[in-house]
Amino acid sequence: MKAIVYRTSGDPSVLELVDRDIRDPGRGEVRVRIMVSGVNPTDWKSRRGAKAGEPLPFAEVVPNQDGAGVVDAVGPGVEHLHVGDRVWLALAAYQRADGGTAQEFAVLPAERVFALPEHAGFDVGASLGVPAITAHRALTIAEDGPRRLHPGAMNGKVVLVAGGAGAVGHAAIQLAKWAGAVVITTVSGPAKAALVTAAGADYVINYRDTDAAAEIRRVAPNGVDQIVEVAPAQNAELDLAVIRNRGSVAVYANNGGDHLSLDVRRHFSLNIRYQFVLLYTVGMQAVHAAAEDINAAVADGALPVGEAAGLPLHRFNLAATAAAHTAVEESIVGKVLIDVAAGS
Numbered sequence: 001m002k003a004i005v006y007r008t009s010g011d012p013s014v015l016e017l018v019d020r021d022i023r024d025p026g027r028g029e030v031r032v033r034i035m036v037s038g039v040n041p042t043d044w045k046s047r048r049g050a051k052a053g054e055p056l057p058f059a060e061v062v063p064n065q066d067g068a069g070v071v072d073a074v075g076p077g078v079e080h081l082h083v084g085d086r087v088w089l090a091l092a093a094y095q096r097a098d099g100g101t102a103q104e105f106a107v108l109p110a111e112r113v114f115a116l117p118e119h120a121g122f123d124v125g126a127s128l129g130v131p132a133i134t135a136h137r138a139l140t141i142a143e144d145g146p147r148r149l150h151p152g153a154m155n156g157k158v159v160l161v162a163g164g165a166g167a168v169g170h171a172a173i174q175l176a177k178w179a180g181a182v183v184i185t186t187v188s189g190p191a192k193a194a195l196v197t198a199a200g201a202d203y204v205i206n207y208r209d210t211d212a213a214a215e216i217r218r219v220a221p222n223g224v225d226q227i228v229e230v231a232p233a234q235n236a237e238l239d240l241a242v243i244r245n246r247g248s249v250a251v252y253a254n255n256g257g258d259h260l261s262l263d264v265r266r267h268f269s270l271n272i273r274y275q276f277v278l279l280y281t282v283g284m285q286a287v288h289a290a291a292e293d294i295n296a297a298v299a300d301g302a303l304p305v306g307e308a309a310g311l312p313l314h315r316f317n318l319a320a321t322a323a324a325h326t327a328v329e330e331s332i333v334g335k336v337l338i339d340v341a342a343g344s
Contacts, residue, residue, distance in 0.1 A: 185203070233259060
């Protein structure tokens, strides 16, 4: 089979197309024929490491955490998945040398493989994983709930999604709307405003053209309940200005800086909760809960992808995985997908 591997950390040039043997799944594992692989910022960050040439945990690594495909073989002890099942994957490459989705066949623990709802395509499946599970976690950490998402779970809630044109922001808008929330999002220009509007945001604020805090308070005079935050270092003052008493800020990225300064007195006077969200260490219980709710949303048609849904797709073939990584590393707007199988 064809696979992409890297043997040292570094820029996209370290990615190689190679031939590898197809291995059988062991106990608790399944083998998936990958149709579409999804690329996320975490994939290129893992490939680069802290510095070029940094030692890897394995002799060679297959990249990419997300993907979708068809179960090809089932190992002993796996009962909930069967050969021929259409599935989506999460955490495929986490702590595994050969689990990543940038290959024609991937062998994974069954707990990282989820049935793809009947009418959902592989593009949707490959776009879930990191973005949708992260968004679900960000929307379910508030002191006042909800802990799970379903239609009506967020009725009466106002959610602010910072940078809604990104993949996590896009999923957060869609999931919050599906759950009944009013969604406000901030963007940097009209092109991104069009995308978040297509995703379903109720109010779109261009922070470069207006006083974002005043506009958000105009829409939500009592303050927002939850903030899904991509740039905490840049947005700390804005978040403090618009959040309500007992509100929550879920931080899932460090865009704009690694260090965050907070005014302690002003924050504790409002009982504000900060929750940092990293998919790798959130725990499989949270991942499985998110996957269940995400599948319900997908079945309801609430998580579409493509430009009409606010998330343009950018396609590459397996041999062009380096170019796909470069596109994500250069912050292309939309979702980068790799067509692994012919006709996928």
